[in-house]
Each structure stands twice: as C-alpha cells, then as structure tokens.
Amino acid sequence: MENVIEEKTPKGIVLKIMVDKLKFLAFARGGATVYSDESKTKLLHDIPTVVFIGSDFIVPATALKGDYSLHKVLKGKALVSFQLNEKDEERYLFLPVISAVDLIPIKVKKMNSVAELVKAIQAGLKPRYIIVTNTITRGDVIIIKNRFTGAHIILVDDKKTTFEAELFQNIEDKKIPSERRATDIIKEININMLSNNPVFLARLHLRELNFAKVSQLLLDFDLSKEDTEYILSFLNTLIKRSEAKEELANHIDKINLLKKSFQFYLNLLNYNDDEIKKMIHECRSANDIAAYRTLIAKVKPMHAGNETEFAFTDYENMLYEQNERLQS
Numbered sequence: 001m002e003n004v005i006e007e008k009t010p011k012g013i014v015l016k017i018m019v020d021k022l023k024f025l026a027f028a029r030g031g032a033t034v035y036s037d038e039s040k041t042k043l044l045h046d047i048p049t050v051v052f053i054g055s056d057f058i059v060p061a062t063a064l065k066g067d068y069s070l071h072k073v074l075k076g077k078a079l080v081s082f083q084l085n086e087k088d089e090e091r092y093l094f095l096p097v098i099s100a101v102d103l104i105p106i107k108v109k110k111m112n113s114v115a116e117l118v119k120a121i122q123a124g125l126k127p128r129y130i131i132v133t134n135t136i137t138r139g140d141v142i143i144i145k146n147r148f149t150g151a152h153i154i155l156v157d158d159k160k161t162t163f164e165a166e167l168f169q170n171i172e173d174k175k176i177p178s179e180r181r182a183t184d185i186i187k188e189i190n191i192n193m194l195s196n197n198p199v200f201l202a203r204l205h206l207r208e209l210n211f212a213k214v215s216q217l218l219l220d221f222d223l224s225k226e227d228t229e230y231i232l233s234f235l236n237t238l239i240k241r242s243e244a245k246e247e248l249a250n251h252i253d254k255i256n257l258l259k260k261s262f263q264f265y266l267n268l269l270n271y272n273d274d275e276i277k278k279m280i281h282e283c284r285s286a287n288d289i290a291a292y293r294t295l296i297a298k299v300k301p302m303h304a305g306n307e308t309e310f311a312f313t314d315y316e317n318m319l320y321e322q323n324e325r326l327q328s
Contacts, residue, residue: 009103017105019067022047026101034100048128049107058083059110068105073097078104094164114140121147129165198223202231211254218265228266235259261291268299271308280318289323
C-alpha cells in the first residue's frame, strides 16, 4: 500500500506526500489542484533531496515526519536553515520552487564524507543539491559528478549567510561536454581517484594516447565482459579513425596490440576455446606471449575447480611451445 502522508500548510494548502516516491500532490483550500509547472500540465511535485557533506554541519529538522521535513517557501524559494558548526550563526539555503505552495517537503540528509555519499547514491539516493565547504577537493567534485551528473554542488563558507541554488528541475539537463570531460579531469585531479570506473579511465587514457595506462587496466582491474567489450569498441573506433587521422595512424601498431590483448582477455572470460588457440598460434613476438601468459594467469583462478581450469593449463603449455618455436 502506498505510504501517503497528509500535511496542511498555514495557507490551507493540503499536501499529499508520497514518501516512497519522493513526490507530492498539492490542493488549494477549495480543492483545486496546485500544479508543479507553469503550463499547468503536471500534477506531481518532486521532493528535492539536499545533502550536506561534513560532520560539522548542523541541520535542524523542521516538522520532521517520515523521510522528509517541511520548509517555508518565501517569494518562490524554499528556505533550508543550517549552521557550519555549533558556534556558527544561522545561515540559509534558498531553493527555487515553481509551485505556489507556502510549505514544501524536502529530504535533508547530513553525511560525513564523499565516500558515504557515493555509497548512498549506489543504494539509490538521487541528490538534487549537495552542500559542501571549501574543504572538499576538486577530485571529490569530479567523483560526485561521475556518480550522479544531475547533482548541483553548492559551496558555502563563513563569509556569507545566504546561498541560492539553481532551479532543480533543470539540473539534469546539464551535461559535461564529452569532448571536454576527459581533458578537464586529467588536469584537475589525481587519476587514481577515478579507479573504480575502468571504462571511463580507458576512454580518458585513449584520448591522451596513453596506451601503457590502458594496457595497465587489464592488470589493475577484474574487468567484466561488458567493460571489456566497451573498451574494445573504443579501440575499434580509433582504428577506424586512423584511416583519416595521421596522429592515430602513427600509433596504429600500439592500438592493434592493445586490441589483441583485450580480445584475448575477453576470449578467456568467455572461454572461446577455438579463438584462444587461434590467437596463441598467431603469436609472432615475445611481447605477445608474455602478455597472454599474464592474462591467462589472471583469469585462470576464475575457473578454478572445474574442467575449464585444465584447459587453461593447456593454453600455458601452448604458449611455452610457441615461444620455443619463435626462438628456434
């Protein structure tokens, strides 16, 4: 059964709050609908989620019920009060509101760290506004944006007492241009801070033509089949573009070598026996053999305890024999 809580505002507006869906309906005194958009086509209003990151923040609950609190709306802006610490004066965050209500439910959370926020986002939290102090790093900002691009990050300090946010309905339309994202990030943060997203890293490194770091992903991550396929698609795109782009054409041997490594890894994951044996037979350099040996050693434990494990031992023997033939 839908968890619906009814609230009545000082102006007599009835709010029917759907806590689980983070939505609410609003009705004026006479029962007329209060719409959530200026064109009067949308009945459901969003309950915005506001997250304060920092153990020192003090965020008082206002008429707290369920997983939300009620906040005053003044001149089209919802008011959220907070303090930076126990000795701090009261400060105010203003959130733009389209609907003509005098009270609005808001989900307000306080978290101690970006890591805690990331876990909450992975569990389904969708913050509209994230409030931080200048202690947050650029790397933290990138991590937040990488995890949830729709979030609007607001930096607060002790020099101001009021802070205004952008209209939250429009935030999700803002995207970081794909052609800028990788370049900007690599200049601003330590790349290790993004080490939980190998596909993203592969795209970044390939834009920088840093093939060694792309190859390193095979060693640093237990890449899934899906991740490997994505990276292979990036490499195939580079190979195709190399026909018309001299800069890529100059690196085509390195790109093809990377493609072979990722394809061999994918074949191992999928246990494509014929393809694995074919690629081993086609090895023409000691570098290929060394790379394949490393990948077999990496994937072999994933097949421990079944018949496939013995096949991996055969692949190791085949590589040894191929290496002997190359040296003779």
